[in-house]
Amino acid sequence: DADVTQTPRNRITKTGKRIMLECSQTKGHDRMYWYRQDPGLGLRLIYYSFDVKDINKGEISDGYSVSRQAQAKFSLSLESAIPNQTALYFCATGPARLNTGELFFGEGSRLTVL
């Protein structure tokens, strides 16, 4: 099983629907991140959390919210999805002491909003 698991892997939904993307990890990491990937724009940071009680906005947080239910779980919600939120979403994790700087990525969740 993957160390960083994202569900669903693929989802098609309609404008106005509420969507939750879930991320769980078995690496024991404190830091968790949500990124969005769009063609030609690379990956951009939506939200990040350095521990269960710490939530921070990234560069493109508008239209999104997150919940850190436990050390191992970090969910991203779209309260009312719109077509320009169609993208590939990645969860990433890292240890409390980022000695190498390396983050570990899930396999991505492709979201299509019609």
Added chain:
Amino acid sequence: AQTVTQSQPEMSVQEAETVTLSCTYDTSESNYYLFWYKQPPSRQMILVIRQEAYKQQNATENRFSVNFQKAAKSFSLKISDSQLGDTAMYFCAFMKRFGNEKLTFGTGTRLTIIP
């Protein structure tokens, strides 16, 4: 705020040839990491190579090496003896050390290895 620029949206090279992907960045930080990530068609993000800014020696990982020019804020990736499996999107990324660590990515270079 940090920015990362990849000026080559697409590149192609013949199998077994050498190819260099460019990356420049802008930061006022002195202590940071630089990374190259590979994203094959499977869409998995795979770390290719990592460089710590305080190290002058360029990082190498088998066929992959970097040319790190700190003063010029340049961080290019060289792939030697390219293989079909190297076909992927490549992202350059920056992370500040010691506080509020998060990755800032470039826009990516799509590399195609031609048989």
